[in-house]
Amino acid sequence: MNIEAHHTDGLEACVVECWSCKGPASPRALFCSVCGAVQPPRPMDHFQRLGLMPGFDVDQGELERHYFGFQRRLHPDRFAARSAKEKLMSQQQAMALNEAYETLKEPLKRAAYLLKLKGRKADAEDSAKPADPALLMEQMEAREALMEADSAEQVQAILARTESDIAFAVDDLSQAFAAECLEGAAKLVMRLKYLMRLSDEARGRKSRMTRGTL
Amino acid sequence: MSDMLFDIFEPGETPLPHAGDEVAVGIDLGTTNSVVAISRQGKPEVLRDDKGRAIIPSVVAYGRDDEVVVGHEARNLILDRPQDVVSSIKRLMGRGIEDIKAVAGQLPFEVDGDATGMVRLKVAGRTLSPVEISADILKAVRAQAEAALGKKVPKAVITVPAYFDDAARTATKDAARLAGIEVLRLVNEPTAAALAYGLDQGAEGLYAVYDLGGGTFDVSLLRMEKGVFQVKATGGDAALGGDDIDHMIAELFLAERGVTSLDAGRVKQALMTARVAKECLTSRSEGEWMLEFDGKVSKHALSRQTLEAMISPLIERTITICRQVLEDAAALPEDVKGVVLVGGSTRVPLVRKRVADLFGTQPLANINPDEVVAVGAAQQAEALTHGSDTLLLDVTPLSLGLETMGGIVEKVILRNTPIPAALAQEFTTYQDGQASMMIHVVQGERELVAQNRSLARFTLSGIPPMAAGAARIRVTFTVDADGLLTVSACETTTGVESQVQVKPSYGISEEEMAEMLKDSLEHAKDDMAARLLAEAKVDARRNLLAVRAALSHDSDLLSPSEREGIDRAIATVETACEASDREAILASAEALETATKPFAEKRMDRGIRKALAGVSMDSLEKRVGE
Numbered sequence: 001m002n003i004e005a006h007h008t009d010g011l012e013a014c015v016v017e018c019w020s021c022k023g024p025a026s027p028r029a030l031f032c033s034v035c036g037a038v039q040p041p042r043p044m045d046h047f048q049r050l051g052l053m054p055g056f057d058v059d060q061g062e063l064e065r066h067y068f069g070f071q072r073r074l075h076p077d078r079f080a081a082r083s084a085k086e087k088l089m090s091q092q093q094a095m096a097l098n099e100a101y102e103t104l105k106e107p108l109k110r111a112a113y114l115l116k117l118k119g120r121k122a123d124a125e126d127s128a129k130p131a132d133p134a135l136l137m138e139q140m141e142a143r144e145a146l147m148e149a150d151s152a153e154q155v156q157a158i159l160a161r162t163e164s165d166i167a168f169a170v171d172d173l174s175q176a177f178a179a180e181c182l183e184g185a186a187k188l189v190m191r192l193k194y195l196m197r198l199s200d201e202a203r204g205r206k207s208r209m210t211r212g213t214l
Numbered sequence: 215m216s217d218m219l220f221d222i223f224e225p226g227e228t229p230l231p232h233a234g235d236e237v238a239v240g241i242d243l244g245t246t247n248s249v250v251a252i253s254r255q256g257k258p259e260v261l262r263d264d265k266g267r268a269i270i271p272s273v274v275a276y277g278r279d280d281e282v283v284v285g286h287e288a289r290n291l292i293l294d295r296p297q298d299v300v301s302s303i304k305r306l307m308g309r310g311i312e313d314i315k316a317v318a319g320q321l322p323f324e325v326d327g328d329a330t331g332m333v334r335l336k337v338a339g340r341t342l343s344p345v346e347i348s349a350d351i352l353k354a355v356r357a358q359a360e361a362a363l364g365k366k367v368p369k370a371v372i373t374v375p376a377y378f379d380d381a382a383r384t385a386t387k388d389a390a391r392l393a394g395i396e397v398l399r400l401v402n403e404p405t406a407a408a409l410a411y412g413l414d415q416g417a418e419g420l421y422a423v424y425d426l427g428g429g430t431f432d433v434s435l436l437r438m439e440k441g442v443f444q445v446k447a448t449g450g451d452a453a454l455g456g457d458d459i460d461h462m463i464a465e466l467f468l469a470e471r472g473v474t475s476l477d478a479g480r481v482k483q484a485l486m487t488a489r490v491a492k493e494c495l496t497s498r499s500e501g502e503w504m505l506e507f508d509g510k511v512s513k514h515a516l517s518r519q520t521l522e523a524m525i526s527p528l529i530e531r532t533i534t535i536c537r538q539v540l541e542d543a544a545a546l547p548e549d550v551k552g553v554v555l556v557g558g559s560t561r562v563p564l565v566r567k568r569v570a571d572l573f574g575t576q577p578l579a580n581i582n583p584d585e586v587v588a589v590g591a592a593q594q595a596e597a598l599t600h601g602s603d604t605l606l607l608d609v610t611p612l613s614l615g616l617e618t619m620g621g622i623v624e625k626v627i628l629r630n631t632p633i634p635a636a637l638a639q640e641f642t643t644y645q646d647g648q649a650s651m652m653i654h655v656v657q658g659e660r661e662l663v664a665q666n667r668s669l670a671r672f673t674l675s676g677i678p679p680m681a682a683g684a685a686r687i688r689v690t691f692t693v694d695a696d697g698l699l700t701v702s703a704c705e706t707t708t709g710v711e712s713q714v715q716v717k718p719s720y721g722i723s724e725e726e727m728a729e730m731l732k733d734s735l736e737h738a739k740d741d742m743a744a745r746l747l748a749e750a751k752v753d754a755r756r757n758l759l760a761v762r763a764a765l766s767h768d769s770d771l772l773s774p775s776e777r778e779g780i781d782r783a784i785a786t787v788e789t790a791c792e793a794s795d796r797e798a799i800l801a802s803a804e805a806l807e808t809a810t811k812p813f814a815e816k817r818m819d820r821g822i823r824k825a826l827a828g829v830s831m832d833s834l835e836k837r838v839g840e
Contacts, residue, residue, distance in 0.1 A: 014822070014825035014826070015818070015821045015822050015824075015825045017818060018760075020756065020757075020760040021760035021761065021763055021764040021814070021817075022760075022764070022810070022811075022814030022817070022818070023764050023767070023768065023814060023817035023818065023821065024817060024818050024820070024821020024822065024824075024825075025821075032760075034763050034764055034767045034768075035759060035760040035763035035764060036759075036763065037756070037760060068439075068442050068444075068605070068607075071442075071605060071607060072442075072605050075605055075607070075695075076634060076694075076695040077399070077594075077597065077598060077602075077605065077606065077695065078601075080398055080399065080598035080599070081598065081599055081752075082752065082756070083749075083752045083753045083756040084749065084753065085753070085756075086756065091634050091694060091695065092636075094634050094695075095634050095635055095636045095692075098631070098632040098633070098634065098635055099635070099636075099637075101632065102631065102632065203541060207537060207538075207541065
């Protein structure tokens with residue numbers, strides 16, 4: 001039977017070939033059940049990769065436990081004495097894990113990714129769509145206030161307010177995703193993006209002020 | 215010992231040929247001093263010379279007739295033959311002539327080098343690259359380890375400053391190759407120190423490692439938990455260290471003496487005196503030192519207070535970097551449970567005071583700050599060769615990006631991204647019919663290309679004619695576990711591809727490297743052959759293992775004659791692996807692959823049939839119809 005033919009008919013999801021013993025392996029397996037060889041990362045989403053339920057609410061402790069658990073088995077340091085091919089496979093696995101971890105650990109990246117999984121672009125990535133004028137106005141005013149703040153205390157106050165806004169936006173995102181309201185979630189991703197940038201700027205301005213370079 | 219690493223090996227089989235004799239050490243290749251250690255059964259030990267000294271000064275003296283002296287003896291020659299002695303060479307690793315112009319006035323060497331190549335030093339009538347000089351240090355380190363252990367030491371984990379860029383990392387790996395050492399892994403110095411500290415003290419929680427060495431400063435923030443050492447953020451300055459303090463003191467003394475221009479020898483003499491003064495002032499509050507040359511003796515008094523006022527801006531630079539790293543990790547000083555001090559320069563009282571002020575906690579120095587990095591490197595070397603339950607998860611210290619229109623950098627991998635990492639970005643052409651695209655890889659945090667370090671340039675050519683903006687050029691950056699970068703580019707609508715192992719512009723070309731290996735290493739050829747043979751055996755044994763596993767699982771698929779053929783092929787590979795003929799091993803492995811091909815096909819057939827049996831006809835039709 002020709003293996004290649006099976007890749008075209010949608011059944012590759014059931015069986016893949018182990019690169020080492022050339023026998024059938026499960027596409028979800030990290031190691032071949034017959035010969036034990038580490039397998040390359042297969043196409044799957046970041047939630048599946050880390051063994052998590054897809055959704056916006058991710059428990060940080062659980063995320064890290066899973067991430068560390070997979071890295072313990074797949075990191076290239078575990079394969080330093082192995083064949084070149086195994087080293088390569090483990091490197092690819094570790095890269096895929098790192099990408100999944102980096103994407104899921106931050107609310108903004110996680111929300112944007114979840115929207116993409118659900119087939120909807122975040123508004124920020126959709127250049128055809130004009131930004132929400134109310135949001136633009138709010139951000140312009142906030143930025144102006146930041147530029148005019150001339151003491152570390154004033155900057156700190158703006159920073160604290162922004163951080164609390166971020167926390168609210170994350171809460172709202174959680175509710176939007178729970179209600180499957182993708183339109184609302186997309187708007188919130190946009191808002192969160194602005195808020196994160198503002199808090200970065202505020203933090204930068206604060207540390208320049210305390211250092212006296214401003 | 216981890217059972218996971220060995221679980222797929224048959225009893226009596228080892229992951230490497232002669233694994234029992236394989237010795238892997240950890241080497242801290244420092245700016246001022248180098249240290250080598252080994253870890254056996256989880257017990258680290260610093261390897262000393264016959265006089266009981268652990269430290270090998272990173273100083274090399276070159277004489278007539280190919281004479282090379284390294285370490286204490288070389289340091290003793292600084293006053294007699296200053297023009298022949300090189301120290302602090304690590305500061306020039308991966309540097310170009312343009313990089314060092316800023317510090318050229320301070321350099322006690324005559325330097326050379328064209329605009330693009332790595333800087334060269336003129337010493338004792340030779341022209342040497344920092345890679346060759348570092349290789350001489352590594353050879354001495356290796357010799358000390360081999361003398362202490364009584365056997366060959368072919369492999370090592372070598373530490374580098376976390377803030378070392380790609381060029382400096384590559385240069386370090388090249389130096390090891392020249393010294394005949396196979397680098398198991400480049401590990402960041404603060405990470406190695408954290409490993410040693412965490413394993414020794416059982417520390418858990420968020421820790422900072424403040425590493426101020428002779429020439430480099432690093433600070434890393436790590437979370438240590440149940441054997442996982444996760445670097446959250448790292449920062450530093452690859453050109454800031456105890457050497458700078460020495461320079462300040464030396465300049466002060468020379469100014470007091472009224473000297474304006476000096477030869478290399480006098481500068482080195484003044485620097486040595488300055489170092490003595492600096493070290494004295496860590497325990498005393500004042501002192502007086504003498505400079506004696508050109509028939510004149512001058513006396514120089516210095517108090518700790520004056521010294522501290524002088525070096526305060528340097529220490530503040532490190533504190534600012536610490537703040538940045540905290541910010542990158544979204545942590546506050548009070549989140550940090552402890553600060554581990556590493557590097558000789560952390561003995562300076564002002565450093566300890568400022569670090570304690572920032573983190574609000576007394577820094578920890580209960581492991582010798584000169585040895586802790588080598589100990590951690592040794593523990594990682596043991597983990598890599600014999601297995602371990604601990605895991606190091608490190609990050610890239612500097613962002614990596616590409617030059618775009620107008621000399622602006624487009625970052626592809628941001629600093630503090632966990633490694634290994636692979637990230638891709640899409641670009642497009644900006645002219646109709648553009649057939650090629652220049653790809654310029656840079657490293658650093660600044661917005662403009664000119665302000666960052668240029669790592670490499672290459673061209674993706676053969677792009678078919680398209681309208682401007684129609685081509686999709688996908689550039690992929692891959693950073694491996696050593697922190698080394700590979701970049702590939704591909705036009706995705708047509709599949710035109712180009713890949714480079716980024717050999718930094720300020721590095722040594724492969725041709726030069728081959729030439730050096732030929733010249734400098736009498737056993738280079740043997741070493742290389744031995745390595746290739748070992749690799750062939752590892753690969754062949756992996757194949758044997760896979761075939762045996764498949765046989766024990768699916769042997770019912772084979773007729774007796776088919777089985778006999780495979781068994782014969784296995785026996786041939788086994789025999790070949792016992793001998794030392796690489797070609798024979800490769801040939802037998804290929805024959806085994808051919809012999810098992812029909813078997814593999816049968817196994818796949820059965821696997822697919824089994825999978826199909828689990829899928830109902832309905833969903834099958836649906837899938838096929840998709």
